[in-house]
Amino acid sequence: MPWTSTNRIYAKPSNTSGGESVMAVPSTFTSQTAATDTGGRFELSDHGYGKSSVKLLHVHRDNDYHTVREFEVSTELKLISETAYVIGDNKEVVATDSQKNTIYLLAKKHGVKTPEEFGAVVVNHFLYMYKQVVAAKCRVVEYPWERLQAGVPHNHAFVFSPTATRWCEVSQTRHEAVAVKSGLSGLRVLKTTQSAFVDFVQDEYTTLPDAAERIFSTVVEAEWTYDSMRTANFDNAWLTVKDAILDKFAGPPDTGVYSPSVQHTLYQAEKVVLEKVPEITWVRMTMPNKHYLNIDLSKFPANVTKGDPRHHIYQPIDKPAGLIYAQLRRRQKSHL
CATH class of the missing domain: 3.10.270.10 (Urate Oxidase;)
Incomplete structure (x- = not known):
C-alpha cells in the first residue's frame, strides 16, 4: 500500500x-x-x-x-x-x-x-x-x-x-x-520434536499416515508492506519479523512450542508481526516442507540395527515438498 x-x-x-x-x-x-506502428493491432x-x-x-x-x-x-x-x-x-x-x-x-x-x-x-x-x-x-x-x-x-x-x-x-x-515492500528469504530452520500432523483427510488417495511426532524443517520466505515511511523503523521491522518466525517456530529453549501444522505456526508468526509493528499493512509468508523421513529398519536383522537407543536416523528429502503460505492483513475499520 x-x-x-x-x-x-x-x-x-x-x-x-x-x-x-x-x-x-x-x-x-x-x-x-x-499501436500506431501496427495499425492498432498490437500494443506494448x-x-x-x-x-x-x-x-x-x-x-x-x-x-x-x-x-x-x-x-x-x-x-x-x-x-x-x-x-x-x-x-x-x-x-x-x-x-x-x-x-x-x-x-x-x-x-x-x-x-x-x-x-x-x-x-x-x-x-x-x-x-x-x-x-x-x-x-x-x-x-x-x-x-x-x-x-x-x-x-x-x-x-x-x-x-x-x-x-x-x-x-x-x-x-x-x-x-x-512511494511504495515499499520489504522481505526476508532463505531462513532455514529445523526442530527435532514438538511437531505433528494428524487428523487430515483420509480417503482412497491417501497413503500418508498420521504423524504424532515428526521433524519440522522449512525455509521461510516473507514479505510485507508499510503504510507510513515517517514512522517506520525499517531495521527494527525486519528484525521483528525474523524474531517472530523463530519464536513461534522454536518456542522457549527448554520446552519448545508445539506445532500441530505448518499452517498454524505460520499464522502465529504473522499475527505477532502485525501486533508488534503497527506500520506494517500486511505480511505474507511461505513455508515449504523440508522432509526428513523415518528410515524403515524392520527388514534388517536385529544384530545389525541394535545400537544406542538415543540414535535416530532420518533420510532428507528435498523434493517433492509441501508448500504452505498465507497472507495476513489488517482489516479496514468500518466508518459506520
Missing part, C-alpha cells in the same frame, strides 16, 4: 518552468507507439529496462569505529516514450551504465542507511532528474554482515552471517506515492 497523503514524497520533473510539478508531455513522447502493454546486480559496499568510519552495509542494487525505469522499442530512437534512454553510476554517486552523497531508505533515494532521483521517466523501481538485497565479537564488539572486523537474506523493492510512479 502506498504511503498515505500526509506521508507522500512526490518526484518533481526536471527542466520545468516556474517549478511546476505537472509534466508537460512532448508530442514526440507519444507519437511512435506499438508493459515495458521497462534497468541495471541489475550493482554491488555496493558502504563503509562509515567514525574515528576507530566503523560500520558496513553491503547491497546488491537493481534499477528499473519506464519511459513515457515507446520509440526506443518501435523505431530504435534512443534519445530519451538513460543508459543502464548511467544507472549504475548513479547508484554509487547517490551512496557517496547521501550515505547508506537501510535498504528501504536508499531505494527511496534512488527512485526519487530518477523521477526528479529525467522528465521522460514515468516510473522507477529499485530492488535492494543486503548481504548479512555482523560485527565480529571478540569478547567485546570489534571496531572494524565483521563476519558473514547468512542466517537470512534481507531485501526490499521500492517503486514510484510520477505524481504518486
Whole structure:
C-alpha cells in the first residue's frame, strides 16, 4: 500500500518552468507507439529496462569505529516514450551504465542507511532528474554482515552471517506515492520434536499416515508492506519479523512450542508481526516442507540395527515438498 497523503514524497520533473510539478508531455513522447506502428493491432502493454546486480559496499568510519552495509542494487525505469522499442530512437534512454553510476554517486552523497531508505533515494532521483521517466523501481538485497565479537564488539572486523537474506523493492510512479515492500528469504530452520500432523483427510488417495511426532524443517520466505515511511523503523521491522518466525517456530529453549501444522505456526508468526509493528499493512509468508523421513529398519536383522537407543536416523528429502503460505492483513475499520 502506498504511503498515505500526509506521508507522500512526490518526484518533481526536471527542466520545468516556474517549478511546476505537472509534466508537460512532448508530442514526440507519444507519437511512435506499438499501436500506431501496427495499425492498432498490437500494443506494448508493459515495458521497462534497468541495471541489475550493482554491488555496493558502504563503509562509515567514525574515528576507530566503523560500520558496513553491503547491497546488491537493481534499477528499473519506464519511459513515457515507446520509440526506443518501435523505431530504435534512443534519445530519451538513460543508459543502464548511467544507472549504475548513479547508484554509487547517490551512496557517496547521501550515505547508506537501510535498504528501504536508499531505494527511496534512488527512485526519487530518477523521477526528479529525467522528465521522460514515468516510473522507477529499485530492488535492494543486503548481504548479512555482523560485527565480529571478540569478547567485546570489534571496531572494524565483521563476519558473514547468512542466517537470512534481507531485501526490499521500492517503486514510484510520477505524481504518486512511494511504495515499499520489504522481505526476508532463505531462513532455514529445523526442530527435532514438538511437531505433528494428524487428523487430515483420509480417503482412497491417501497413503500418508498420521504423524504424532515428526521433524519440522522449512525455509521461510516473507514479505510485507508499510503504510507510513515517517514512522517506520525499517531495521527494527525486519528484525521483528525474523524474531517472530523463530519464536513461534522454536518456542522457549527448554520446552519448545508445539506445532500441530505448518499452517498454524505460520499464522502465529504473522499475527505477532502485525501486533508488534503497527506500520506494517500486511505480511505474507511461505513455508515449504523440508522432509526428513523415518528410515524403515524392520527388514534388517536385529544384530545389525541394535545400537544406542538415543540414535535416530532420518533420510532428507528435498523434493517433492509441501508448500504452505498465507497472507495476513489488517482489516479496514468500518466508518459506520
